[in-house]
Amino acid sequence: MAALAVLDYFWVVYRRTWRGSVMGRFASPLMFLGSLGLGLGSLVDSASGGVNGVSYLHFVVPALIATQAMWVALGESTYQVMAYIKWNRMYRAMLATPLGVGQVLFGHLTAVAAHLSVASVIFVGVCAALGTLSGWGLVVCIPLAVLTGMAFAIPLFAVTATLDSDEPMSIIFRLVVTPLMLFSGTFFPIDSLPVALQGLAWITPLWHGVELCRAAVLGGAGPGLVAAHLAVLLAYVAVGAWAARRTFTRRLVP
């Protein structure tokens, strides 16, 4: 299994950096929950009695699980990939061996999925430990968050491989990610948005991830709707993988 050899590399790198990385993973739920769940939540609940019949905390926590996965995916697929292409050149070293572009890509994406899993387990664990939510629904959120993250990471791998410098990345962050976080139903239901912005939410992965996690924790979504959300995320993964293979080949095997 050639992809296992690629994973060895990422494992050795992780062993060197895991402390800082894990600390960051704990910090993120504490900050989100502290400010949004408790701060904003108590305000919303006392003003309007929660959202759609549930407390704001219950409304926002599943969405935050999907949203943090998006942030982790961004960190692992933009500057990281650029570094391996341009500065570190590890990809090129791998490609001088029997490994092919597909295997290198698969190995790295597996490592990203592992990062997403660790981050999501920690996030969900902190939410449970603080007593905000509990139950199996929360556990189901973990694979859903990983899927949401991969629906971002894989297309971003494809895009990053076409970039010459890291400048466009800050544009991606400012023009794509931040609006996504605000308009994908994380903090308030998208039906309070104008229809045009709702359409935007439908075509991006985050809203689907948010809705899936919410359905897992709060219930209330029919199987057809769940299947549709899953299908959109899987489509991002599949199309992204196809595109990433092409852009990686063009970039790394000139």
Add this chain to the structure above:
Amino acid sequence: MSDVLVRARGLTKRFGDFIAVDGIDVEVRPGEAFGFLGPNGAGKSSTMKMIGCVSPVTSGELQVFGMDPATHGPAIRARLGVCPQEDMLDGELTVEENLWIYGRYFGLSRREARARAQGLLEFAQLTDRRSDRVEPLSGGMKRRLTIARALISEPDLLLLDEPTTGLDPQARHVLWDKLFRLKQQGVTLIVTTHYMDEAEQLCDRLVVMDGGRIAAQGSPRELIERHCSREVLELRLDPVVSATGTTGAARGVELLGEAFGERLGERVEVLPDRVLVYTDDGEAALEAAHARGVRPISSLVRRASLEDVFLTLTGRTLVD
């Protein structure tokens, strides 16, 4: 095994409209040390990358181990050791990790990869730096590590793109010695270099590349005999007309032209820092120059070298 390890016919590499390698024919036989010699931009690395199956062939034919890189890239790369022109080491990993992890990419077990890494640490004379991160190592140490890493799969064919660039003279000689031993063990070597002495010492056969084409090929001795005179007279002239009696450069070149202009077998080459006279009798040429009134700062008669072949063929010196 067939009698040819690498066979190229009309091998061409194009980047957009630019032709980096322009239809070259090359054959490398098992067990030999084969060289690509050429100035910057000649197309040496582009050729090496095609042979190393990390850059697709634009047109023409290429076979490595009798296989086509387009369809059998992984199978070919499994038998290659590659030392690229730019070190592709991971600066965050240690010396030892860079070695054994690379071995894993060739399908070695962890145990086997680690065992081989031990031997290669000694090969690279980096045993005492094994646990250090690679980033702060000196350029020469990184180069040695890159070469050692290329050996972890015990390759049949070793591709070395400017292996000794950045090494100090002693390290260069140590490396030549090691490469020579690998060759004796039956490893075929393909080397690119700017260093003439390296090509002369190491290569059984070589091609001189210029502008993507092959300008000449043969053994180092053959090339010198075919393209050069036996001896070379080197004269260093004063850049300015001075009061101490030496001849100024412009006047000196004029006088040399008069002295040797019409005589067959002698050719004058003017370089920025010196003038070369290609001749079969260097001492006689020096006397003739003196007789014409040329007073150089210094003069030297030496045997012709590959450097001169190169100059003759391309009209340029090789700059490192």
